[in-house]
Amino acid sequence: MNKKEIKYGLILNAAKSVFAEMGYHKASVSKIAKKAGIGDGTVYLYFSNKEDILKKLFHNTIHDDLSPKAEELVEGINDPRLKLYEFVRNHLHYFGDDYTLSRIIQIEARQSSSEIREAMKPGIRRYFTLIEAIIEDGQKKGVFRKDISKKTARQVIFGSLDEVVTCWVLSSRTYPLSSKVDEVYRALLTAVYNFSFIENFPWTMQPKEFSTK
Amino acid sequence: MNKKEIKYGLILNAAKSVFAEMGYHKASVSKIAKKAGIGDGTVYLYFSNKEDILKKLFHNTIHDDLSPKAEELVEGINDPRLKLYEFVRNHLHYFGDDYTLSRIIQIEARQSSSEIREAMKPGIRRYFTLIEAIIEDGQKKGVFRKDISKKTARQVIFGSLDEVVTCWVLSSRTYPLSSKVDEVYRALLTAVYNFSFIENFPWTMQPKEFSTK
Amino acid sequence: MNKKEIKYGLILNAAKSVFAEMGYHKASVSKIAKKAGIGDGTVYLYFSNKEDILKKLFHNTIHDDLSPKAEELVEGINDPRLKLYEFVRNHLHYFGDDYTLSRIIQIEARQSSSEIREAMKPGIRRYFTLIEAIIEDGQKKGVFRKDISKKTARQVIFGSLDEVVTCWVLSSRTYPLSSKVDEVYRALLTAVYNFSFIENFPWTMQPKEFSTK
Amino acid sequence: MNKKEIKYGLILNAAKSVFAEMGYHKASVSKIAKKAGIGDGTVYLYFSNKEDILKKLFHNTIHDDLSPKAEELVEGINDPRLKLYEFVRNHLHYFGDDYTLSRIIQIEARQSSSEIREAMKPGIRRYFTLIEAIIEDGQKKGVFRKDISKKTARQVIFGSLDEVVTCWVLSSRTYPLSSKVDEVYRALLTAVYNFSFIENFPWTMQPKEFSTK
């Protein structure tokens, strides 16, 4: 790692803690620079502007770290259910182990403008693609239901995990996030599981049919 | 409705469209006032500050409108599964029918500071309580599983719905949100359903047990 | 006293306490109106603007109350020294008995713009005229020195009294202002006294002459 | 003097003339910056806020310039009467030579809030201490009377000088302030002079005794 990369990471780390501490909008570039032990102007040699720092922070985390880790983890697994389990476990451990990071991804990154969120899409898309790949694999193998699209399944899985992490962050971490793994996994597995081997699914029929009225 | 309430609503509506158009942080009080056809200072006769507008907008929506509607809808229903269905249907129709509102609730309200989000909690809590009541009812009646806590079930349900709406908003509404109702319902129902009547649930065992390795 | 005058006094009294409590600039017309138990707009039926209230308050006090009282007090006295004594005594008792008023006259009235101070001149001029009349009378009678002009004598007398009152106000009134009467009188009397009956006044010669060098 | 100090003085001078011209409250930071030929924000690199400028201006003048000068002047003098003379002369020349400064100190600085005046106290206290030291020295040497406390004597001296300067400022300077030196000195000297060597002081007796009634 050359000098440039070192300073780059230095700024990113400083930004991480400053954003987490005081929120994105109230954090000033000057404070980040001070924390990084460099001059204000130096920040602009590595990042084009304040939003760029947040974008890079997000991308570095989701696209360049979390996603590869999750991909690697899932790659060697055959059973789609186990893939899902490992994915859930990894997600909750990843954020549960780094509160500062969680706070930024869950709270501060959402304080950014539409444009910046747009710029974050590529990062999150890689993660989404992985989720959808797990689903698709499960559907092909007949383990996961086909009456729910990849996309919807992904939204349920990611939305659930996201909400669980956000609640944990906002709860001031009164419990370890990892303790939620099994429970969340159970819910998500059955959400996408293929129950077609069971005859008569009154619970999959249209609601009206089992209406008590 | 007296004059005061009319002007109050006037400002709230103006704020709604301005927030949706340019985002909370880039929206200026002056612009809201202009859109409402009133003087800048008048805004401060009805709201204590800019944040207050967003807070009231959120509270008026979630606590005073969406929640009561959902509560009423669910009240007369006996079957927990149907309750869940109606809840999901209502949520997606509610936001699907008002893009401007959805954009604010899903995107802009998250641009606010931690403090403001804290102030929004009471509003959302009423909605959360309703979800948990549905779950609890289903658990008592033996229809919903008991190996998932109310809180986790609520996180999965709300997180999923939230993500579905957010994706719809960010997708520039290329499809009607209501078209997602059945699919999402199917996933969420099975996520919380009580399958204990079926013997041998390999899919509920610990992942390791069905590991192919 | 008719209704009009009653309300006029009502506002003036409310203003007096509000100005004293929070200072002229931080006091709002609205707060004065509330304290007076009337509508905001009503204030403008009796006063042309906020500055006018302060002006009237000052004029009512200095020109219409303090000055006449002092004039009346001095009128029946023959000895200029006694006149001075009574004047000093009256001044310090007058302000010493009403802290709220003192605070406004000494502190708040000086926070006004040059224009407003200009408008206050007529009020204070009457008081100044009285002081100068006392001096002139003393000079005519040979009791007070003539090598100091009326105007300068007045500046010394008023300036001293003013400073004494101001210090008392700023001291949070840890002592009764009236306790200062004799001391201040002694100083002011000798300041203007005619010592020409004493031969050789080394202390009135030009300083250089008694220089020790 | 380095660059920083130059710009600091630049702003202070600009503020001095702007305050004098339009008064403290009507002067805007923006106008001061423009007069100093710098950007609005630059002001805040040298002063924490608008009040701070006034405070520093006052302190720089009274505490760091006028007081040391007066102290130095008085130091080498033995005769308390001469000390007083030099003090008076210096005071009137100091302000008489700089109308802009006088206007601010005499008029604008009094437009500030109580808090800011509180912050100005340390500056003026140094000046007060010097006056009291002169008095004390005179009392010890038997030249100044002891039936008037240091504090009261100081109030008379400072109050008189202050009033003389204020009247000069408000008179639009139709006469040189320095022309007042001898007259004012004569009054102040006799105000604090020890006349006990003269027997029978009818003019120091209680007023009642020489009452004509």
Next chain:
DNA sequence: CATGAATGAGGGTTCATTCAT
């Protein structure tokens, strides 16, 4: 490469004053 002093646009908020009722 690095700096940090300088910038200046921008915005939330207050409040004296007005005027329709």
Next chain:
DNA sequence: TATGAATGAACCCTCATTCAT
């Protein structure tokens, strides 16, 4: 005469960004 809702000008201050050194 009395009201008080409405006004909108005015202002302090912040801070992301630049650029001369």
